[in-house]
Amino acid sequence: MGESHLAKHTHLVPMASLDNAFDEAELAEWDVRLRKLVGDAVDRDGYCCELKIDGAAVSLTYRDGVLAIGATRGNGSVGEDVTANLRTIADVPRKLSGGNWPPLIEIRGEVYMEFDGFERMNAERAAAGEPVFANPRNSAAGALRQKDPRETARKPLRFLGYAFAVPGSGALPFSTQWELLETLASWGVPTPPHRRQCATLEDVHAWARELESTIRADLPFAIDGGVVKVNRLTLQTELGMIGGRVPRWAIARKFAPDIAETQLLDIEVQVGRTGALTPRAVLAPVEVGGATITYATLHNFELVAEKDLRIGDTVQVKRAGEVIPQILGPVPERRTGAERAVSVPTHCPACGTAAVRDEAEVASYCPNLECPGRRLEALAHFVSRAGMDIRGLSYQRLEQLIGAGLVQDAADIYAISAAQLVPTKGAKGEEPSGGVPGFQAKSATALVEAIEASKQQPLSRLINALGIRHVGAESAKLLARSFGSMEALQRATVADIEALHGVGHTMAESVREWLDAPAMQSLVQRLAAAGVRMDEPRAASADGAFKGLKIVLTGTLPTLSRPEATELIENAGGKVTSSVSKATDLVVAGEEAGSKLEKANELGVTVIDEAELLRRLGR
Numbered sequence: 238m239g240e241s242h243l244a245k246h247t248h249l250v251p252m253a254s255l256d257n258a259f260d261e262a263e264l265a266e267w268d269v270r271l272r273k274l275v276g277d278a279v280d281r282d283g284y285c286c287e288l289k290i291d292g293a294a295v296s297l298t299y300r301d302g303v304l305a306i307g308a309t310r311g312n313g314s315v316g317e318d319v320t321a322n323l324r325t326i327a328d329v330p331r332k333l334s335g336g337n338w339p340p341l342i343e344i345r346g347e348v349y350m351e352f353d354g355f356e357r358m359n360a361e362r363a364a365a366g367e368p369v370f371a372n373p374r375n376s377a378a379g380a381l382r383q384k385d386p387r388e389t390a391r392k393p394l395r396f397l398g399y400a401f402a403v404p405g406s407g408a409l410p411f412s413t414q415w416e417l418l419e420t421l422a423s424w425g426v427p428t429p430p431h432r433r434q435c436a437t438l439e440d441v442h443a444w445a446r447e448l449e450s451t452i453r454a455d456l457p458f459a460i461d462g463g464v465v466k467v468n469r470l471t472l473q474t475e476l477g478m479i480g481g482r483v484p485r486w487a488i489a490r491k492f493a494p495d496i497a498e499t500q501l502l503d504i505e506v507q508v509g510r511t512g513a514l515t516p517r518a519v520l521a522p523v524e525v526g527g528a529t530i531t532y533a534t535l536h537n538f539e540l541v542a543e544k545d546l547r548i549g550d551t552v553q554v555k556r557a558g559e560v561i562p563q564i565l566g567p568v569p570e571r572r573t574g575a576e577r578a579v580s581v582p583t584h585c586p587a588c589g590t591a592a593v594r595d596e597a598e599v600a601s602y603c604p605n606l607e608c609p610g611r612r613l614e615a616l617a618h619f620v621s622r623a624g625m626d627i628r629g630l631s632y633q634r635l636e637q638l639i640g641a642g643l644v645q646d647a648a649d650i651y652a653i654s655a656a657q658l659v660p661t662k663g664a665k666g667e668e669p670s671g672g673v674p675g676f677q678a679k680s681a682t683a684l685v686e687a688i689e690a691s692k693q694q695p696l697s698r699l700i701n702a703l704g705i706r707h708v709g710a711e712s713a714k715l716l717a718r719s720f721g722s723m724e725a726l727q728r729a730t731v732a733d734i735e736a737l738h739g740v741g742h743t744m745a746e747s748v749r750e751w752l753d754a755p756a757m758q759s760l761v762q763r764l765a766a767a768g769v770r771m772d773e774p775r776a777a778s779a780d781g782a783f784k785g786l787k788i789v790l791t792g793t794l795p796t797l798s799r800p801e802a803t804e805l806i807e808n809a810g811g812k813v814t815s816s817v818s819k820a821t822d823l824v825v826a827g828e829e830a831g832s833k834l835e836k837a838n839e840l841g842v843t844v845i846d847e848a849e850l851l852r853r854l855g856r
């Protein structure tokens with residue numbers, strides 16, 4: 238574990254790991270080994286099959302049903318105490334519901350990140366010039382080990398529980414793994430979806446095939462296979478552990494890795510909205526995990542050097558968790574000597590300005606605030622959902638508006654009129670002239686209305702939209718809530734900004750530098766003159782639609798992320814809680830809502846969907 242700022246925690250019962258079976262034959266061998274020891278007793282309750290969640294394993298100690306300690310797995314015997322950080326995860330119950338829990342238990346499970354949360358976080362980090370995480374597992378593990386729990390709270394972490402340990406031999410209120418999971422769920426602990434009780438090994442094979450071919454593709458988070466467990470708990474005890482390390486009664490059924498080899502044709506340099514220059518691999522098209530891949534992000538040039546990638550190399554490509562193609566590394570044996578080394582860009586590919594290396598040396602960036610390459614990215618960010626949320630202004634439309642000479646910077650957007658967008662009909666036989674291709678009276682009016690509506694976005698959105706280096710959505714909120722208005726922010730010194738909790742020196746300096754740039758000062762002035770709101774409404778208006786209500790979110794909502802839904806509810810005076818109880822006023826359920834929905838129905842709590850939530854919020 239190395240040097241650490243975290244205290245050590247000794248697990249009451251060690252946390253085991255799992256052996257792997259990579260195909261049906263290996264799984265069958267495991268089954269044969271079992272049956273040699275316990276015979277056909279396995280057939281009585283069969284197997285319990287679960288998702289193998291690709292996250293960071295944790296153990297949660299509950300005393301009298303109250304979360305007392307939360308720790309990482311560490312080496313299995315001793316982990317690190319991350320209690321304060323775990324308490325910030327809404328899925329982790331502070332208190333167990335029900336009442337039949339043993340007085341002292343360790344609940345084991347996985348802290349993980351969903352793909353969309355992971356990608357959003359990485360995009361924000363990249364835009365802010367911070368190093369990105371390679372996969373959701375690393376980012377979950379990193380988020381868990383933060384020094385400041387407020388940092389952890391900002392990360393989109395989730396939790397699923399799949400096992401527990403009771404020190405000593407306490408009598409348990411159930412006899413199979415399946416019932417164990419149902420019991421965990423009844424205590425308010427979220428449990429892995431898509432689990433199945435299988436009577437025969439053939440059923441287990443069928444489940445694994447389904448997992449690999451269909452279930453996996455629809456999951457919002459990464460799994461690295463399934464876990465097959467002997468269902469009956471007395472048999473688990475009888476089978477025991479191999480060398481105290483892995484259980485005989487469970488095995489990980491891993492998928493064949495989605496790895497392919499192809500040629501690295503080129504490394505392109507892209508300019509991000511904050512000027513970050515990032516490498517992008519251009520590949521000879523290759524199929525991996527059911528999709529054809531031609532590009533892969535490389536995040537930064539340090540990674541290129543670390544992997545010693547050369548143009549012309551044969552490289553191994555992997556699809557990490559279905560979405561993000563990743564380059565594992567070159568295949569040096571295939572080198573012919575004709576490969577070319579890749580160098581860190583010394584100039585911006587879009588404007589030619591000399592590139593600057595940042596402090597951490599992981600990224601170089603274009604310092605030119607007027608760089609045309611940065612401009613399009615910056616405008617796309619400005620109008621995006623996390624920014625001013627101007628619907629109907631897609632990337633392509635922005636490119637067209639820039640091409641038509643209507644837009645150069647964000648303030649220009651507010652000067653667009655419908656008349657400028659609609660091409661005027663030519664006389665008979667002549668081409669229409671002026672305007673922007675594809676616009677008609679109706680779509681032009683709709684866009685102008687969307688632009689007009691965006692003027693009411695709060696300051697926090699505006700600050701995020703402006704794309705200041707090192708300032709992401711969360712920091713923008715913090716700045717807006719703390720200073721209240723653009724004027725107050727403009728008066729703030731680096732020391733004032735740095736004094737805010739969660740703001741470091743780098744960010745404070747970056748904000749001040751941005752505010753001091755003459756081009757940005759005039760941009761803000763023009764935005765204000767156009768009527769763009771420059772202040773932050775008071776948060777959590779106590780007389781909102783959800784004043785005083787306790788609301789639980791469960792499942793995946795069709796359009797809102799969890800942090801977005803939470804913000805909307807809190808702004809309307811509601812409180813988002815993690816588990817459903819009699820005190821819950823409302824449950825908002827999306828796709829794959831599991832035990833919380835069941836519990837709500839059991840207790841007769843009102844359940845609504847996203848559409849109804851938005852309706853009640855008057856949106």
Ligand code: IVH
Binds near residue numbers: 293294489
């Ligand atoms: S059971 C004694 N069930 O996989 C049983 N583990 O490669 C130990 N994991 O360390 C674990 N999903 O972090 C179990 N449904 C699941 C799991 C799971 C993910 C992780 C766990 C374990 C690792 C072993």
